[in-house]
Amino acid sequence: KDDEGETVDMTELRIEYVKAFLIRGYHLEKLTYLRIVTNTKKQRSIALNIILKHNSEIGGMHKLETASDDTKAYYRKFAREYRIPLSRWALLTDYKYNSNEMPYSARSPLCEHAFYLLSYCGGVGEPFYKDFFHKKQT
Numbered sequence: 001k002d003d004e005g006e007t008v009d010m011t012e013l014r015i016e017y018v019k020a021f022l023i024r025g026y027h028l029e030k031l032t033y034l035r036i037v038t039n040t041k042k043q044r045s046i047a048l049n050i051i052l053k054h055n056s057e058i059g060g061m062h063k064l065e066t067a068s069d070d071t072k073a074y075y076r077k078f079a080r081e082y083r084i085p086l087s088r089w090a091l092l093t094d095y096k097y098n099s100n101e102m103p104y105s106a107r108s109p110l111c112e113h114a115f116y117l118l119s120y121c122g123g124v125g126e127p128f129y130k131d132f133f134h135k136k137q138t
């Protein structure tokens with residue numbers, strides 16, 4: 001439970017084992033980490049609060065370390081991780097739309113449209129609307 005008494009529904013989580021190098025520091029071999037994927041931002045927030053509470057109570061060597069603990073707006077986290085610009089146009093080319101093939105495609109009644117980004121090709125350069133606001137000199 002977190003500070004507000006909220007819990008995470010473990011049946012709605014997707015847990016994967018990932019082999020990777022240390023987040024900080026150096027190690028010769030890849031270590032095993034848990035990747036936990038939640039369906040909603042609220043579940044993610046509750047899970048992070050539980051981890052923070054655990055870390056404050058335990059202390060020492062047994063703290064849980066998170067790679068991504070940003071509790072702010074999810075679109076900023078997504079844009080940062082996939083390097084998608086928020087202040088200019090971006091071209092998404094390799095994606096699935098409302099796909100039921102994805103392993104965690106639980107549909108939310110609040111989200112009619114879902115895009116699952118498979119890869120990202122980068123920005124598009126100057127936005128097309130720039131010319132519309134340019135005052136022509138005559």
